[in-house]
Each structure stands twice: as structure tokens, then as C-alpha cells.
Amino acid sequence: MASAMSPPGAELSINSSYLCVVKIFENISLRNLNSFGVEACAARLVEWESPQELSRNADGELISSLTKDPWLALGGGNNILFTRDFDGTLVKSAARKIEVTAETPKTLSVRAESGTDWDYFVSWCIANNAWGAENLSGIPGSVGAAPIQNIGAYGAEAKDIIHSVECFSIDTGVFLTLAAEHCAFGYRDSVFKRQLRGRVIITAVNFILSKKPRPNLHYAALAEKVAETGSGEPTLQNISQAVISIRNSKLPDPKKIGNAGSFFKNPIVDTNVAHEIAKSHPEMPLYPCAENHLKTKLAAGWLIEAAGWRGKTDIETGGRGRVGIHPCQALVVINNGGATGSEIVSFAQEVQQDIKSKFGVSLEIEVNIC
Ligand SMILES: Cc1cc2nc3c(=O)[nH]c(=O)nc-3n(C[C@H](O)[C@H](O)[C@H](O)COP(=O)(O)OP(=O)(O)OC[C@H]3O[C@@H](n4cnc5c(N)ncnc54)[C@H](O)[C@@H]3O)c2cc1C
Numbered sequence: 191m192a193s194a195m196s197p198p199g200a201e202l203s204i205n206s207s208y209l210c211v212v213k214i215f216e217n218i219s220l221r222n223l224n225s226f227g228v229e230a231c232a233a234r235l236v237e238w239e240s241p242q243e244l245s246r247n248a249d250g251e252l253i254s255s256l257t258k259d260p261w262l263a264l265g266g267g268n269n270i271l272f273t274r275d276f277d278g279t280l281v282k283s284a285a286r287k288i289e290v291t292a293e294t295p296k297t298l299s300v301r302a303e304s305g306t307d308w309d310y311f312v313s314w315c316i317a318n319n320a321w322g323a324e325n326l327s328g329i330p331g332s333v334g335a336a337p338i339q340n341i342g343a344y345g346a347e348a349k350d351i352i353h354s355v356e357c358f359s360i361d362t363g364v365f366l367t368l369a370a371e372h373c374a375f376g377y378r379d380s381v382f383k384r385q386l387r388g389r390v391i392i393t394a395v396n397f398i399l400s401k402k403p404r405p406n407l408h409y410a411a412l413a414e415k416v417a418e419t420g421s422g423e424p425t426l427q428n429i430s431q432a433v434i435s436i437r438n439s440k441l442p443d444p445k446k447i448g449n450a451g452s453f454f455k456n457p458i459v460d461t462n463v464a465h466e467i468a469k470s471h472p473e474m475p476l477y478p479c480a481e482n483h484l485k486t487k488l489a490a491g492w493l494i495e496a497a498g499w500r501g502k503t504d505i506e507t508g509g510r511g512r513v514g515i516h517p518c519q520a521l522v523v524i525n526n527g528g529a530t531g532s533e534i535v536s537f538a539q540e541v542q543q544d545i546k547s548k549f550g551v552s553l554e555i556e557v558n559i560c
Contacts, residue, residue: 213237213284220276223267225330227448228531230272235264235280239305241358241365241393256281256360262560263391265332266307269339269450270558273531281391283334288314291396298401299353303394304334308341316426320399322351325406327430328437330444330451334392339378339556344433345409349375353398355382357390365393376481378455378556405429411436440519448525449516453538454490454553461486467549471496490553491521494541497548504537513537535559 215235221227223235260278264270283305292299298320302311308331315323325346335341336348337355352370359366374381382390405424407413415432416424442449458479464486468474475492479485494500494515503514503526512529514537516522523538542553 212239218280220267220272220280223264224270224272225266225268225444225448225450226271226525226529226531226534227444228272228525228529228534230275230531232276232280233278235282237282237284239284241285241303241356261360262388263334265304265335266330268330268444269335269556270560271450271531271534272560273535274560276560283332283391283393285393290318293401296401298399300397300399301394302333302397304332304392306333307331308333308336312430315397315399316430319426320401321404321426322346322397322399324426324429325409325412325433327433333395337373337375337380337392337395338382340375340380342378344412344436345406347375349373349380351397351399353396355392356394356396357386357392359390361389366390367396377458377479377487442516442519442522442524447516448527448529449522450557452490452521452556453523454494454521454542455556456490457488457493457551457553458482458485459488459551460484463550464488467551471549488551491519493545493549493551493553495520497541497544499541499544504533504540507537507540509533509537515541531559 213236215237216233218232218235220230220232256279260276262276262278262280264280264282283303285303285305286307288300288302288306288311290298291301298318300315300320308329309327311333312323312327325344326341326348329341329343331341337352341348349370352373352375354370355368355373357366357368368381372381374384382392403423407416407424407429412429412432415436416428419428419432441451444450461484464476468476474496475489477487477489479487499515500520501515501517503509503511505511510533512526513534514524514526516524523534525534538555545551545553
């Protein structure tokens with residue numbers, strides 16, 4: 191899994207003052223640290239294990255350098271596209287503890303450190319009979335990145351189970367805990383993509399899970415799959431297995447074909463605009479928007495497919511065929527091999543322009559471009 195990738199570059203130093211705590215790598219190749227598999231180099235990568243060390247290691251040298259030079263938190267690299275070398279410090283969490291912090295007859299409160307593999311966390315919840323994370327099975331990445339875009343799939347979002355997010359502020363050098371209601375969670379969105387972007391490192395996430403069965407089968411394809419795979423009441427295991435089976439049938443494995451899952455967000459438009467488009471495309475799916483009843487969500491994958499891009503490469507747009515849209519999943523932009531981040535972005539822009547001209551709809555890129 192991409193989030194288990196480890197830095198291939200030479201480990202430069204392990205300072206005895208933070209032995210086993212902070213590892214520093216210099217001039218490191220990022221090729222194995224991003225799921226697109228694009229080549230880029232970072233001047234420095236710092237891996238930390240204990241949040242306290244972020245504030246006090248090497249007499250504050252790390253923090254003072256982060257306040258001056260460019261820096262970026264890196265998780266598993268499953269939602270990042272590097273378009274150039276990163277001339278600064280990548281900060282990566284290797285803190286992976288999961289602990290139960292409270293328990294009531296109905297709920298389990300769990301704290302997971304940011305370097306924990308997300309899918310490992312989901313498996314931990316399932317093994318401990320805790321409900322709420324199972325629909326998010328199989329999403330590659332780290333726990334620390336989950337709140338950033340409020341990861342979601344199959345009718346569930348991380349915000350449904352997040353109680354609070356623990357961060358370290360680079361600006362002030364202090365730790366803060368943000369309650370979920372202050373995280374401005376939305377569809378693939380949060381305060382961490384906006385006001386707090388580039389200002390905090392997420393160190394841990396606190397979750398509240400249900401000890402009582404709470405199957406979420408609102409997503410029709412998931413309900414069908416669960417019904418196929420189990421008889422009687424749905425269990426955590428058969429929901430998770432059904433999710434993974436649907437995901438595997440739809441999404442390319444980044445180990446085989448470079449990609450970052452959905453490249454574009456599903457556009458949210460005024461409902462009257464959606465109905466206007468639907469007049470010429472009555473087969474176009476329309477979804478009510480949970481956040482705003484005057485808006486309608488369109489399926490970016492449907493628009494891209496309807497515009498004829500599925501399975502096409504950038505040869506269509508004068509490129510070298512190294513970038514394309516996956517033949518089975520129109521929402522997924524793929525690196526066919528050897529593509530650069532800039533080639534991927536240029537191709538995505540061609541798709542955006544075409545969708546704008548054919549449907550009048552702007553597609554927003556979900557992946558973080560660096
Ligand atoms: C095959 C595939 C399928 C996918 N399916 C889904 C899906 O179903 N639903 C979904 O929502 N997403 C999906 N994604 C996207 C991706 O899995 C998620 O966005 C995931 O949360 C990325 O985690 P990461 O650790 O790899 O983050 P990265 O890609 O390393 O980072 C993503 C962003 O988070 C920031 N960040 C990372 N860690 C921290 C931290 N500790 N503190 C502060 N900022 C941080 C980074 O700076 C960057 O801006 C998919 C990706 C792939 C490759």
C-alpha cells in the first residue's frame with residue numbers, strides 16, 4: 191500500500207538528542223513517496239515519532255527552519271502531485287499509536303496518531319467491534335491526512351466519526367486541539383485546506399465510534415453487495431469486505447498504475463443550472479447536496495465520460511501518451527509511465543476546459559498540486 195512506502199534516499203543523520211525520534215533525509219527522491227509515482231526531489235524530509243519532539247528537538251532548529259523555509263506535511267502521498275522539486279522540508283509523521291481514551295455503554299473514544307495507516311485504523315475499529323469507519327475501508331493514506339479533505343466514500347465521511355483533531359501550530363509553536371465543529375468539514379473540504387493550510391501539522395485524531403451496530407447502507411451499490419455477501423444482519427466484516435470488493439473492481443492499484451483516486455471533485459452547482467443541463471442530457475445523474483438544499487451535486491466521472499475522455503491519453507492533446515483517463519473509471523487520471531507532474535496537470539486542464547465548454551461546468555481538482 192502506498193502509505194507504507196518508506197523513503198529510499200540516504201538517511202543523513204539521527205541526532206542523539208532525538209535518537210529514534212526524528213530522522214532526517216536530504217535530497218531525497220519522492221518517486222516512491224507519491225501514488226502517482228512521479229519523479230521529484232525534496233531538499234529535506236524529516237520523519238518524527240513523538241509530537242513533543244516537533245517543538246523541542248534540536249533546540250528548536252527544526253521549527254525555526256520551518257517558519258523560514260517552505261515546508262509541507264506529507265502522509266502517504268496518495269493525494270499529492272509534485273510538479274517540481276520541493277526546495278524545502280517535508281514533514282512526515284511516523285507516530286502510529288492507537289489508544290482507547292474513554293468508553294461508555296454506547297461509544298468508544300479512540301485516539302490515533304497521525305502516522306497510523308488509515309486502513310489499519312479501520313481494521314482496528316472492526317476488530318474492536320467499533321462502528322463508523324467500515325464504509326471508509328481501503329482508502330489509502332494516513333490518519334493525519336483524513337481530516338484534511340474529510341475523506342469519504344460509500345455514503346460516509348471521516349467527519350461522521352471525528353471528535354477532534356490535535357495539531358501543532360508552526361506559527362506559534364503550540365499544540366492545539368480543534369473540536370470537529372471548528373474544523374469546517376464539508377465535501378472533500380475542511381479548515382485545514384483553507385485558513386489552516388500550511389500552518390499546522392496534524393499530530394493525532396480523536397474519534398467517537400459506536401459500540402452498537404449502526405450499518406450505513408444508504409449507498410445503493412453497497413447495500414446490494416452486502417446483501418449478496420451475507421445473510422441476516424450486516425456485520426462490520428461483511429460491510430468492509432463489500433466496500434473493498436467494490437473499490438477493487440473500480441479503482442486502479444497505484445502500485446501498478448500511478449494515480450491518486452478521484453482527480454476531480456464532483457461539482458456542486460445551482461439546482462436550476464443542473465436542471466438546465468439535464469434538459470439536453472436527461473440521463474445525467476443528479477444528487478441532492480447535503481450541505482445546501484438549493485444546490486445539486488453532479489458526477490464529475492459522468493461528465494468526463496460523456497465528453498468522451500474515458501480511456502483517452504494526452505496524445506489527443508498533443509502529448510506523449512504518458513498521461514490519460516483510466517479506461518474503466520473516468521474520474522481517475524493515470525500516469526501511464528514516466529509522466530511528469532506538469533504533464534498530468536496540463537492534461538487535467540485540457541479535460542477541465544472541455545467540460546467547461548461542453549457543459550458549462552467547472553471541475554475543481556481534488557488532488558493537492560505542489
Ligand atoms: C487508489 C486511491 C483511492 C482513493 N480513494 C479515496 C476515497 O475513496 N475517498 C477519499 O476521500 N480519498 C480517496 N483517495 C485520496 C487519498 O487516499 C486521501 O486523500 C488520503 O487521505 C490521503 O492520505 P495521505 O496520507 O496519502 O496524504 P498525502 O497525500 O500525503 O497528503 C494529502 C494532503 O494532506 C496534507 N497532510 C498529510 N498529512 C498531514 C498532517 N499530518 N498534517 C497536516 N497536513 C497533512 C498534505 O500536506 C496534503 O495537502 C484515494 C487515493 C488513491 C490513490
